[in-house]
Amino acid sequence: MxxxxxxxxxxxxxxxxxxxxxxxxxxxxxxxxxxxxxxxxxxxxxxxxxxxxxxxxxxxxxxxxxxxxxxxxxxxxxxxMYGRMIHSIDGRKYNILYDILENKxxxxxxxxxxxxxxxxxxxxxxxxxxxxxxxxxxxxxxxxxxxxxxxxxxxxxxxxxxxxxxxxxxxxxxxxxxxxxxxxxxxMYIDHGYLEINLPSNLNKDILSAHYLHIWPRGTFMLIALPNKDKSWTCTLFMPMDKFPLLLESETENILSFFYKHFKDFTNLIHPKYLIDQVKNGKARTLISxxxxxxxxxxxxxxxxxxxxxxxxxxxxxxxxxxxxxxxxxxxxxxxxxxxxxxxxxxxxxxxxxxxxxxxxxxxxxxxMRDLVARKSFLWRKKIDNILQKWFPQTWIPLHSSVSFTTIGYKQCQLNNQCQNKILFLVLILFATMFGIAMYFIVMSTSTTISA
Ligand code: FAD
Missing domain, CATH: 3.50.50.60 (FAD/NAD(P)-binding domain)
Known part of the structure; x- marks a missing residue:
């Protein structure tokens, strides 16, 4: 013993x-x-x-x-899931891979x-x-x-x-x-809650590409879909809690028009009756920290x-x-x-x-997830991160990668990210200053030539 x-x-x-x-x-x-x-x-x-x-x-x-x-x-x-697949409101789709080096x-x-x-x-x-x-x-x-x-x-x-x-x-x-x-x-209860919606496997499944976390970012709310082994999808609508009653207690046509307006390609994948049943019988759940x-x-x-x-x-x-x-x-x-x-x-x-x-x-x-991924500035930052990660794979690990694909302490991941933000900010300032100085000399030399 x-x-x-x-x-x-x-x-x-x-x-x-x-x-x-x-x-x-x-x-x-x-x-x-x-x-x-x-x-x-x-x-x-x-x-x-x-x-x-x-x-x-x-x-x-x-x-x-x-x-x-x-x-x-x-x-x-x-x-x-190798990355996020973003569904824009105008029907465009683009992916953002999680890891460009090793495809994690x-x-x-x-x-x-x-x-x-x-x-x-x-x-x-x-x-x-x-x-x-x-x-x-x-x-x-x-x-x-x-x-x-x-x-x-x-x-x-x-x-x-x-x-x-x-x-x-x-x-x-x-x-x-x-x-x-x-x-x-x-x-702390956050202002937003969630509603889960199941997207069964037998309905037009090919429209959602497998092996991605699908996101429909809509500013103050979003829909996401995660794949299941049986080819069905578990989808979650995150939205301010006070907006849920308006949706859950709405007439059938209003519910459908909400989904068609904001998540058209998603709504085309699911039988309207199945969607309505889940929304009407669903319950918005709170999120606590x-x-x-x-x-x-x-x-x-x-x-x-x-x-x-x-x-x-x-x-x-x-x-x-x-x-x-x-x-x-x-x-x-x-x-x-x-x-x-x-x-x-x-x-x-x-x-x-x-x-x-x-x-x-x-x-x-x-x-x-609900806002920035749809912005150009986010996509540019992601591109810069990818380039720097390729050049300095040991030292430049973007925040999402360090949180999800390493066991570096979360605090250290946060500190590294703050440091990376400062470096990028300083580089931006440096470029802006150099550009300003260059412009000054160009303008000065042009005006000297004209007056001569
Ligand atoms: P729980 O899963 O809550 O288990 C607690 C257990 O204790 C339960 O079985 C309960 O019945 C039992 N219990 C409660 N009270 C008593 C009692 N008095 N006596 C005896 N037993 C009791 N995490 C991730 O890592 N990745 C994700 O992608 C992710 N997505 C999420 C999405 C949503 C919408 C939510 C809500 C959560 C998500 N999470 C995710 C978080 C994850 O679900 C939790 O962190 C995880 O379930 C915590 O596990 P736990 O065992 O600590 O607690």
Whole structure:
């Protein structure tokens, strides 16, 4: 019996991050019990409009590698996306590749499918117990006592040694932490929300070119479409929340004319009745951004994933960042030789600058996706970035590439981008000054010639 097997770890939440974290802990031989409030998603049908496709990128893949799931996920669940395909309002289309050097891609994965694969992996560990329909309702931080509501027992009590809260953006673990002194917390609902629309595979599928993330940027709102393995598309309309009732409660003709006006080529792909049904029966969902500090209480309660740092989805990094939390935990376990209490205390200071940076970058990317990608200045900047990246592949890594295709800390990615912006600004000033001086001498020499 190893010392790890005597340490009881409770993981709250069997979403993607909780399941992965439990696998990591199980690999090391800890005694892991996972508590999930819902029933097993593998036996529950997904409701249309609640599927959520996610862009899996380097940080997520890197974490999956530790439990040898990276290739399985990429080969069996994922569709590659090599760039953005922009659909202009006038019907023009153009692509913006993510990576011109090595043609790297993001992977479109259905959240439930990925979660299911992780749960199946988790079940195979002898040292893991998986409890569904166990809703955490209360915590006593002094005694490490957790109270769960289950189908049979309204007050099931357990006492683990370590608790890792992976219970998502509306975390109960975090709600209990908020009451404690010196625990800082902030949340912000953004003005925009989203509505999911499914584009089935059997309808004119060839019009949307595969292997791209399609975007219809319309200034204050946008539609995006991510490919699925079965050739269907998961589309999401992002729009100010106060505009949704006008659309969802509209007459059929008004809904259709909205889609025809703003997303004509998309609307031609979908049967009008199917579109109308989804819009009328759909629900606009809110988007929340959450920050807290620290991520731990005492030396035995820790928050990771959305429970610690839910971000808006526009950089496609929420789950990737949660998976990277698991990678950091792994690193710290090795660095502190499995002294879990020290690992938990060190986690916040090693992670918080990066998670706050990606939270800010995710806000910025919404403006980029719904507005900037349609502007000439953005496309010029992209061209300059591509040229500089070709010339200096080791030093000039554009922001999107460093966030999506490397494991450079998010904070460092943000700082590098600020530095690149300054360099480009200075070069622009230099060119403008040189141009000004040249013009001055040309004008002066012309006027001297005329007066002579
Ligand atoms: P969750 O997925 O929320 O899982 C939490 C789990 O805890 C759930 O199973 C829940 O049932 C359980 N739970 C909750 N309360 C309790 C309780 N009291 N007791 C027991 N169990 C409990 N991320 C990306 O990386 N790429 C993307 O492209 C991307 N796109 C997104 C698009 C949209 C529209 C949205 C909304 C999000 C997107 N994300 C994306 C973010 C991603 O979905 C989340 O970051 C990810 O799901 C977080 O995983 P998690 O396990 O931390 O939390």
């Amino acid at each position: 190893t010392f790890q097997s005597r340490i009881k770890i409770a993981i709250i939440g069997a979403g993607p991050v909780g399941s992965l974290c439990a696998c990591f802990m199980a690999e090391y031989g800890y005694d892991v019990t996972v508590y999930e409030s819902r029933t097993d998603i593998r036996h529950t049908e997904t409701t249309i409009g609640r599927s959520i496709n996610m862009a899996l990128s380097e940080r997520g893949i890197n974490a999956l590698q530790f439990i040898n799931l990276d290739n399985i996920v990429i080969d069996e669940l994922a569709e590659p 891609c993001l992977y479109s994965v259905n959240r439930n499918d990925l979660n299911a694969v992780l749960l199946t992996k988790l079940e195979k560990y002898q040292n893991v117990k998986l409890n569904f329909s166990h809703k955490l309702v209360d915590i006593d931080f002094k005694t490490t006592q957790l109270t769960f509501e289950t189908l049979e027992n309204p007050q099931k009590i357990v006492k683990p040694d370590i608790v890792i809260g992976c219970d998502g953006a509306y975390s109960t673990v975090r709600k209990n932490m908020i009451r404690l002194p010196m625990f800082n917390y902030s949340q 959450i920050k807290c500090n620290p991520y731990h209480v005492n030396d035995n309660f820790l928050l990771i994933g959305d429970a610690a740092h839910a971000i808006v989805p526009f950089y496609g990094q929420g789950m990737n960042a949660g998976f990277e939390d698991c990678t950091l935990l792994n690193l710290l376990l090795n660095e502190y030789e499995h002294d879990l209490n020290t690992v938990i205390k060190m986690f916040t200071s090693r992670r918080i600058h990066d998670t706050e940076a990606i939270s800010d970058l995710a806000f910025y990317n919404y403006t980029e």
